[in-house]
Ligand code: IMP
């Protein structure tokens with residue numbers, strides 16, 4: 129019987145960032161964030177679904193007091209390419225007015241998702257708004273949306289694992305791999 133973990137089409141995957149390398153980088157980001165937000169409380173926003181593992185590890189490494197909320201965005205397009213049309217599927221439950229907000233993303237690719245989220249959040253008048261992404265993918269960038277904390281940079285290629293999916297699969301992999309032929 130085929131299961132979601134063994135789809136019929138066999139894709140080839142090449143390891144890119146190991147679980148250890150990710151854990152190490154998360155610790156470094158957390159200590160940078162702690163330095164920058166001393167004495168303040170952070171409102172961290174996870175952009176679902178891709179950032180669920182990243183934010184789970186990040187909040188446990190950060191010593192600054194945090195509150196956490198979630199937003200779910202959907203971008204129309206193919207499985208591997210963003211269209212730039214963003215829909216809010218699930219909005220925040222908390223008010224961000226006068227709060228120090230840190231958005232936690234999985235990947236900034238074209239930057240269109242993040243740009244529209246950033247504009248939406250700025251309209252709600254946070255005290256500050258910064259962005260943290262696990263992966264900064266530069267080849268397809270079409271916006272100059274500012275990213276304050278970057279886990280790893282890469283030029284191009286489609287990756288899965290550690291929260292990142294290909295058509296909802298492979299989010300559960302503990303490391304990040306490049307999918308060949310996408
Ligand atoms: P953007 O609007 O083009 O920046 O798209 C960003 C979103 O597309 C990310 O938050 C991911 O959900 C998804 N995405 C972009 N590249 C990849 C990838 O290589 N693997 C998995 N998801 C990706």
Ligand code: MG
Nearest residue numbers: 176178234235
């Ligand atoms: Mg995403």
